[in-house]
Structures are given as structure tokens and as C-alpha cells.
Amino acid sequence: MSVPVTTFVFFALVLFCAVLPFVPALRELQFHRDATPLTVSRRSRVDVRHFANGLRDFLQARLGWVMNEVRQSRTPAEGHGEGVGSYVVVPSGAELEVATVEGRLVVGTGELVLRGAGELNCEVYAAGDLCFTHATRIRAVLSEGDLELAPRSRILRWVHAGHHLVVGEETQLFGRASADEALFLRPGTFFERLHAPTILVGVAKPEEPTHPDPDRRLDPGELGHNVDVRANRVLVEGDLQLPANSLVECDIVARGNLYVGPGARVRGSLKAHGQVVVEEGAWLEGAVVAVGRIEIRRGTYVHGPILTEEELWIGVDARIGDLDRPSTARARSIEITERARVHGSLWAAETGKVVSS
Template sequence: MAGYFSLLLLFFLLLSLNFYFAFWEWRWPKDDGPLPVDVEYVRVENYFGISFRAKMKEWLQTARPIPHPDTRAGESPVRAILEKPNGERILLLSGGRFGGREERDELVYSDGDLYLSDRAIFHREIYCLGNLQTGGHAQLQAVAADGEILLGAANEVARWVDAQKKILLSRGTVVHSRVCSAEAIELEPEASAQLLYAPVVFTTGYRPMPDSAHDGEQEKGLLAVQAPPATPEKVPAYLDPARCSRLGANTWLVRGDLELPAGSRVESSLVVKGYLRTGPGCRFTEPVKAARVKLGPRNRVCRSMASGGSIEIGESGFVGEILSADANILLCAGVRVGASSALAVVSAGGEVRMERNVAVCGKVTAGRAVLAV
């Protein structure tokens, strides 16, 4: 009996220990406010660049100058060194060539064009008021420039790159986070990033008017959102009545795979539970979704395309609005997504691979990497 009561006492002691902390938090709360939700939040794709520029301006006003041997030598582009109240240093450059084999731990501010030497290593952010160019194998933290940014071969950027003008990621360059430009981003083969955002993101070989199939007028026509047709009474010819059903007034659902012959024209929203394959020259005027997609050459998707798996857009294909896949996306040579008048997005949970002469007007983002091949 004594053992029983001892165990019972022990049990209640342990149990009450739980409630002791809970009671304490209830009566004398340390955290009883609502979870923070920023109701003012507005998504800005180049937020890092904007925020860093603003902070750099603030630091330049609050930091104090300190003497440094480089500034007395007269040969170095470093014209002054500032120290922030927290001890971090900012190198003020007047442009020119900078960075040797040594590693730099200072923030860099340049008011002229800047060239960073081969194999330069910068552990802090760089802000350049002019153009910025790097040699091969440079390692950077993050870069903002008010002019162009040309990153040399096999550079590695730990965080983001942001420019007011064009950005070039040369062969083998890797950016581990965002690349944003107010003008254009070019990727050479084997260049990669996690997210790219610009009025036009393109790979080597891109020609703004590559052929008559992509002229401005035609793109405008493709982008025009048409009024959904009156509810069709019959199953469209390209669908097998035994395997399809109507999901909504203008949406068809296909159980299993669907293979569309060359030149098919799909005028209602389509959801395919299996693999969607198409021949050359097909056209989709309404949104499409399939478990897996492989479009043939010169297909046109006027609105959006989604997949729970992977998507492959065949050569010279076109997507008007959104391309979204849970797995990978492959954009074959000559593919165009979006238009300058209506920015689009390509989003993959895995990888986005872009072949030669591919252009996306808007955003390209991937869970793993966006890679030029």
C-alpha cells in the first residue's frame, strides 16, 4: 500500500511539474501577443538590393573615417576607410581594378566602375554606383550595382546579385539565392541561380525576334485572354469519352494518359490525371494541368500550365502566363514564356533547365536551381 501511494505521489509530482510552468506562463506571461503578421507586406522581388542600398546610404552617414595605409599609398583604388559603430569597416573606392589573392572582410562601396580580379574573395557585400565586372573564380557574398554586372567564369555568389542594368552570369557561375535586374539577365551554359527576375531572362543564343513565329503581333494575339466558349455539349474530338468527364462548365478532366496529335487545338481548361504528350504545333487557349507533361515542338499555351510532376516544353514553344511544376521543368531551345507587356513566372519544386535561346519575361524560380544547359 505504501509503495502504491509512493508511486502515486511521484506520478502527481511529475504531472504537476508540467502544469507548474504552464501556470507560470498563464499568470505571468512572457509571450501573450499575437504572432507577427506584417499586414503592410508587399512582395518586392528585388527587395534585397533595395534594402541593401538604403542601409549602405545610412552607414555612409553614420560611420567615421579611420586612417589606413592603403589610402596613403596613392596607388590603391581605396580612397578612404570608414568604421561603423559596431566595428565593421567600409572601403570607399573610386573605381578601377581591385582585389587580389587576399580575402577581404570589409563592405565595399565604389562610386565608379569596378573590376574585381580573378580569384578575388569578398566576405561582405559590395555596392557599386557604376558597372561591376569580375574575373574568373571570384567568390562574393552579395553584389548590388546601379550599372551592369558582368560576373566572370565560375564565380560563386553566396547570396544575391542586383543591378539596375543588365546582368551576365558567365559559364559555370553559381548564385545561391536571387538575381534581379531592372533590364535583363543573361545566362551562359552551366550558370545557375535559385531565382532570376528581370523583364527578360535569357540564355546564350537568344535573339529578340528569332523568327516570324515570335513576332510582337502574334505574341499579343496569343496573350489575349479569350472569353470562355459557350458550354460545349459534346466531348471534344481529341478526348476519349470513356475516360473523360466534365469538372466544370469549361473544364474537362481526363483519367489516365492523353496523347494529342499534331496541330490539336484545345479550347477548354484541361486536367489530365496521367501523362500529357502532344505532337508539334498544338495550341491550348485555356489553362492546362497534368501529372506529367511533354509538349512537342512549336506548341502554344496561351494561359498557364501546371503539373504535379515534371514539364518539358518542346522547341520553339510558347507559354503565356504561368508554368508551374512540383518536380522539374525543361525549356527546350527557342522557348518563350510571357511577354514584356505581361510578365510571367516559371516555378519548379526541383530544377528548371533552360537550353540555348530560351527567354522568360518575368521570374524563373526553382526549389533546387535554375540552370542553363
């Protein structure tokens, strides 16, 4: 091949390669296939009842008339609907064998009992109380009343109860578990995201954390030698130990570990770049944040959110949040002990576990 031809071919190839990416670009400019603004609503993430509300609305829209008929006639109905799949609708007070409804959407128009072990790969809904008598593997459950899960049950997506949700021992709650009134957990339960005005662990009634009466008030300047005090916040290089029965009235950030002594009271928020240990009977009126592990020991009270990207351990009789002012505890993994109580949300990004005291 001659030099001019080679040169021409080379430049033609270069031009082709340069122009090629503009072909899909020009088509996209012309046809606007992807020119809508990004979706910014994340209600599904923020609203813990998002899926429960979605199922309720879905059933009302698709099976509302069937449910009304079953309510009036008090006879079960079965069928197959477009977008619904195979379903069974039963009147209030019905008792069903799980084995007979596997693979079907189960709808109870009132109270419902599901007997026997098995797998339910579709949603289960009850307009009243709902009880599973044996360990069952369920995709998602919504009860408008009380909901009881038998020991060693397994929820794959979400579960919501309109009143109380009682979870048997060694149950696995993947996804969300929530109740509009209270959620009762038993030892051995695995969880990811819990939400209820009151989350109680174990069967025994927890003792109320006692309001400590501190011996002395510490000024921010007394918290160490190398401290930076500004904007009502004390910044400490290294570890910090708050003495037992002391009172501190400021926010604290420690660039090491932070240890809150027994009976100490803090009117502010705490943060440590290392670990935080809150000793027995401490009373914290702000948030607790740590880069490392957080330990909330026996009988402590934390008013604000608790956040760590590592482990969180919540001890016996500890209380997080209040009934009228709920809070959030969030960690990579959480261990919560019997008789601990949380008002609000408990989020384990990876694993949450209920342990015996």
C-alpha cells in the same frame, strides 16, 4: 515501509508529476513571454529585391556620409564601423584588386572594377556599373547599373543589378539573381532563383515563336471517351494527346500524361498528374501544371505560369511570358537551353542549369 506510507508516497508522486507541467504554464500565463501574434509578413520571400533594398537602406543609414565625402573628395576611405565591420569606400571609376579588399565591405560611389580572383565574404555595392574581371567568390552583390560576373564566379547569397546582369559561363548563382532590365546567362551556369523582365540564355538572338494557325478546332467532347466536361474544364481519366495543329478552347486536366502536338494552340490551362510534353511550335495561352516532368520544346510559347514539383526542361527558342505580362516557371529542377527566353521568374527549388543547345 508500511502500506499507508507507500500509498501516500505514490499518490504524492503522481500529484507532483501531474502538477509539474503546470508550473512553467502558469509562469508563461503570468509573464506573457511569448504572447505576441505570429509574424505574418513574408516580404523577404515574395519580394525578390528584398535583400538588395535592405543593403541599399543599410548603407545609406550607416555609411551615407562617408559615401558623400568620397564622392566630393574623390579619395578612397577605409574604416571600421559598429554593425558594419571593416569597409572600404572608393570613388567612381576605381579599380580594386580583390585580394586587397578580402573580408571587407566594398562600396563604390560610382563605376567600379574588381580585378583578380579571390573571395569576398562581405557585400559588394556599386552606385554605377560593376565588373568582376576574374572568377570571384562573393557573398552578395548590388550594382545600381550594369553588373558583369566573370566566368566561373560564385555568388553565395544574392546578386542584383539595376540595369543588366551578365553572367559568365559556369557561374554558380546560389540564392537570388535579379536585374531590373535584363539578365543574360551563359551555358554551364547553375542557378536557384532568377528574376528579371527578360532572362536570355546564350549569346545568339532567339527566334520568335511563330503564332500557329490551327487546322481545326476540337470540341471538349472530342478529347476522349471518358471525359467529364464542366465549368469550361475537361477532366480526362488517363493519358491525353492533343493532335498537331489543333485548337482547344478550354482548360484540361489529364489524370495521366499529357502530350500537346506540334503547332497546337490551347486557349486555356493544362494540368497532368503525370508528365506534360509540349511539342515544337505549340502556343499555350494559359498555365501548364504537372505532377511529373514538363518538357517545353523548341519554339513553343507559354503565356501562363509553369509549375511542377519535378523537372522542367525548356528548349531552344522557347518563350515563357511576355515583356508586358511576365510569368513564373517553378520546378524542383530546371534545365534551360540556349536561346530560350523567360520574362519574369525562374525558380529552381533544388537545381537550375543552363545547357548548350
